[in-house]
Amino acid sequence: MTRDETDPIGLLGGSFDPIHVGHLQLARDAADQFRLARVLFVPAGRAWQKGPATPAMHRARMVELAIAAQPRFGLDRRELRRPGPSFTVDTLRELRQEVGAQRPLVLLLGADQFHQLDTWSRWEQLIELAHLGVAARAGHALRLKPALATLRNTHLGNVAELTQRPAGVLVDVTMTPIECSSSQLRSLLGNAALRADPWMATMLAPGVLDYIRQHHLYA
DSSP states (O other): OOGGGTSOEEEEEEOOTTOOHHHHHHHHHHHHHHTOSEEEEEEOSSOTTSOOOSOHHHHHHHHHHHHTTOTTEEEOOHHHHSOSOOOHHHHHHHHHHHHOSSSOEEEEEOHHHHHTGGGSTTGGGHHHHSEEEEEEOTTOOOOOOHHHHHHHHHHBOOHHHHHHSSSOOEEEEEOOOOOOOHHHHHHHHTSHHHHTOHHHHHHSOTTHHHHHHHTTTTO
């Protein structure tokens, strides 16, 4: 088995409605710091904690456009094909069966996602199926709820541990700061004047903004 077949695999889930440069930066930083063989972007079919999303075909296509120039990145459609709400724990169980018991899996989380992790379905099982790579910002102290503080204190480790074990370690991702969110972009894209603002093109990967305009998304 080659090194590429044993290196960790990263998993980055979300609505990606739309995918933006913050998602890509987290994936790049984690891939570099954790020596990930690849990062799978997993659009949620139906994100049960959020309202109605843009149709899956559009969100998947925007991910494809955003990662087209990134050879380590791939699109995983399993949650789009799965009926019912999308639960990350189910996706990790499927992936674990596919890659085997020993290959490290790393679930990548933005800081805001980690702060709400205890609201996810069967969240305590996530660390049993994968490592957690949590975005960290320099100068921003974590203020966690007790259950999440316990999870962090119990499982906090380093990259060496992450590469030597299949799951069970929490490691911070030192992420290049990018102030951007999908909800913010949806709001701005709904304004015709702001949609044409050059700043918008800096927040969305090449091709994504053109796709949004072409299909009149968020208008």
